[in-house]
Amino acid sequence: MLYAKLVTSTVPHAKIKRIDFSKALQIPGVVKVVTGKDFPYRVGMYAGDRDLLAIDKVRWVGHPVAAVIAESLESAEKAVDLVDIEYEELPAVFDPLEALKHDAPLIHEKMEEYRHSPAFKPIPGTNIANKFTLVKGDVERGFREADVIIEEQFYIPHVSHCYMEVQNVVAHYHLDGTVEIWTSWQNVAPIRQIMALSLGIPHNKIIVRIPYVGGGFGGKAGLGWEALVAVLSKEAGFRPVKLVLSRREQFTVAAVREGFYGFAKAGFKKDGKFIAYDVKFILDAGAYADYTVNVGRAVGYSADGSYDIPNIRVESLTVYTNKIPTTALRGFGYPESHWVLEQIMDRAAEKIGLDPAEIRRINLVKPGISETCTGERLREDAGNPEKVLQTLLEEIEWNVPPEKPGEPWKIRSKGLALFVKGPAQPPNAAASAILKFNEDASVDLLIATGNFGQGTITGLIQIVAEEFGLPLEKIRVDYIRDTHKSAYTWQTVGSRGLFTDGIAILRAIEDAKKQIFRVASEVLRCPEDHLELVNGEVRVKGKPWEKIPLQDIVMGYTYPNGNSIGGPVIGRGVFMSTHTTYLDPETGQGNPTIFHTFGGAAVDVEIDLLTGEIKVLKIVQVLDLGRVINPLLVKQQVNGGSLMGLSIGSYEQIKFDERGWVVNPNFTNYYLIRIKDIPKEVVWKAVETAQSDGPYGARGVGELTMIGIAPAIANAIYRATKVKINQLPMNPENLWKAFKEQRPDLFDEALKMFIESKKLVEVRA
Structure with missing residues (x-):
């Protein structure tokens, strides 16, 4: 395992004139130092505006300019301090109100070259990454008819996510072109998609694995460090590379x-x-x-x-x-x-x-009657x-x-x-689920739902247990999400996990039940719609003594004479929004x-x-x-x-x-x-x-x-x-x-009462 550390900018906006890492290479254990020019890739999910490492110029204090790869973390940290960077500083802008002015310094001069989702509207030649407009009704007429008008200005500062586990990635770029990623991110599918689009690697060559994650709060849902660490692994001779941000870097380098x-x-x-x-x-x-x-x-x-x-x-x-x-x-x-x-x-x-x-x-609003500001009529059961x-x-x-x-x-x-x-x-943000039975009628639930402390997995397990009449401990979800093994889910974000993945699971359950009841109806000699699942058994409704254990069906049923019907039960279900x-x-x-x-x-x-x-x-x-x-x-x-x-x-x-x-x-x-x-x-x-x-x-x-x-x-x-x-x-x-x-006046009165109370205390003393 090799270790990576980032060399970051000390100025907010500047051209990179020179990077000298010769002294860093002299540190024992340092394998390589790479810069943005080594990786001419641009990455992103919606805006596609980011270089893996700064190319030509830096855009904030903390912008990664180079990366050191070493045999130990200690060697990498020593080498980082020895990388010498010469800058030609440019005018910087820190207030978005100033950045909107026509003469403000341009932070992205080539915005028109960026790949972006059709849902967004960047304005090249400005600092506007996206302009969203919404109009419903006639606002000017509304103000003419108003009796009372309120005008206010509000502000919210930047804040950090402050999750317990800092961002970290292990990547291994193999000689056969396969890339393995282990990361502390919220979702596997977007990482694979970003890497495929940005690095030109086929999706089936990218394996993303995510174990339990120590908090996310949205900060591990967008663009991470996976693509960078993957190419670092390739540059380091196809050896695995690990990058772990420090807590300080969570405030200054991470989003x-x-x-x-x-x-x-x-x-x-x-x-x-x-x-x-x-x-x-x-x-x-x-x-x-x-x-x-x-x-x-x-x-x-x-x-x-x-x-x-x-x-x-x-x-x-x-x-x-x-x-x-x-x-x-x-x-x-x-x-x-x-x-x-x-x-x-x-x-x-x-x-x-x-x-x-x-x-x-x-x-x-009145569900069933009112329309939202986007013109969507709220459903009656909203x-x-x-x-x-x-x-x-x-x-x-x-x-x-x-x-x-x-x-x-x-x-x-x-x-x-x-x-x-x-x-x-997006409208096509799908979810899917696969469930398969084991010989003892326990269930493996294959889903990509992120697990970073929100409890969604427990709720999804409850759904499976409820529908099959099984105890919770008989339902298993692998703690590792894996793009090669888990079913596809767009993302676990937006409070959607239980809703979208829950629907997919219910449809997978329905699929599995059809297979189970088809076999059980032949064994119990009754129509499928007369059957029910209770306590891990298939029973005839109203005749609980006519039953068959689930474990006798889920791998196929074998009659006493050896004849068999059915087969291993595997349920499949998907969710796709039909009205967004x-x-x-x-x-x-x-x-x-x-x-x-x-x-x-x-x-x-x-x-x-x-x-x-x-x-x-x-x-x-x-x-x-x-x-x-x-x-x-x-x-x-x-x-x-x-x-x-x-x-x-x-x-x-x-x-x-x-x-x-x-x-x-x-x-x-x-x-x-x-x-x-x-x-x-x-x-x-x-x-x-x-x-x-x-x-x-x-x-x-x-x-x-x-x-x-x-x-x-x-x-x-x-x-x-x-x-x-x-x-x-x-x-x-x-x-x-x-x-x-x-x-x-309120403050002065409070101060007066405070002083009087202290005097009263002194008198009593």
Whole structure:
């Protein structure tokens, strides 16, 4: 095994004049040093905009320029420090608003040469990696008819995924042209597809294997390091090569979530009806935008959230800057669009004189009647948003005033936010499943569903066990996903795994049952539709004594005289969406998703007006999941998503200096939620409006549990103080500044009460 380390750029934007690695080659154990000129490949899933290593110029501080391959990790690390690179610096741009100006430095001069999906619209000659537009109704007329108009600007900084297991790859390029990949990624199929398209290797020559993965959160769904490490293996004499990023590199080299601006104008009637919405989203994609172009699309078509808005216009721009490349993160654009929308709802309620819950009730979509902003009519069984809202209000005791804190400079408040989530995927994002029986009627389930802590595999195993009447331990899913052995699944992303793969599995089960019942009907001498599977036996309905063990059938049944019928039972099932479409490039109209999961979050918070500290005491989440397959797994998704939403909303931020360097690339300075920050209560309730084509009526849950937390907290602050929180994170520093700037009277009164309380303590003493 050889080890690779990356040599990265120390400047944000520059031409590469010279690379001297002669000293690095003198380190004992160093096998080779390679540069971008050795690999003239461009890789990507949607935008195809990235070189394996920088060619001709670098685009951010941390851009890999060269790679050292050595016999040991220690040798590779020593050699990295000895690679000398001479740069000719170019003007850099770090703000996407500046990058949009006509005289801004171009980060990608040859964008027209990039291969990209037809769903996206890059604009060569600019820094716009993708422009998404959506138009429904007549926005200008809507504003003319509006009685109240709200205009606001919002911001969200870059954040890191902070998964436990850092990105790592082992690749072995064999002499026969076969490439074996072991990686900590979320999905096997996209890796093979990217490598085949970019490196020109036939699909059947690429073997991708993924074991259990220590967290993903979307950060291991897009473009990884597999193609690079594969060609490093080839360059190193067809020996296996291993690359493991350091935690620092996770903050400075690996992709993170994009920075975000939202500019919103909303029009309401005096009765609270939301009649016009004009919003512009600008995503700071960093130096490469391969996956973020799709985030920009999703943030655009999720702009209307849970509401029926007749007139809406969206422009979403994914913009290159000289910062870290960006990618997906849990929620995939929906947390960003809802950060804007859900605060607009509270601001409008205040201005009109309505309760925040009531203005939401007035504008809720009605499944079977309402159309989304893309013109898709919501199916009747899409969910019950009204019941979600009502249940949320009951669980948080919305109309019961919260208890007053012990210190008079602190206040309590409740806030809420509604949300919806659907998978962002291409129309042909398929899934498949194969199940085969063993001699003892145990089942091997062959699927490519990613397993990185979300619990989907458990739910899928439950489905198989339920349908065959078998104990869970008789169902086996190999812990390694393997493109040569697993059935095909497009990706495990977008909260789609249980839905799409579950449907494929149910169809594989149906296929297997037909084979089983065909044999059993001959043995038991009754029609196939009179048979059922119970506790691992095929029985005649109503005659449980007429039965045959499943294990006597699944390899073929043998009569006492030796005659045999049937054969090994292998079930096959597929899922392919039949109603999703591409969106119109000019209007954004179409059917982008296979389901909509509606939900709501509410919080009870304590606000310290002196320090800006927010203590979340209780979180309530209500989710219309169609049908809950495993309540314990949903509970854990709610717990994890709530805390992740609280962490990103209240603490997390990648900070850059004026030269584009990340100044907090570690867990000492990048603040995450701690044990002391966890609320006393995290409660969830299910609303079950079964979707007829879902597995048992179920819909996805994984991502949506973090979407509503940040806007609910911001709304709680606004409800109590009328202080607008338009920027994340809501840490004490930012909130203290907001209180001082927007409500100095409130701050002064709190300070006065604090001083008086201290005097009272002194008098008593």
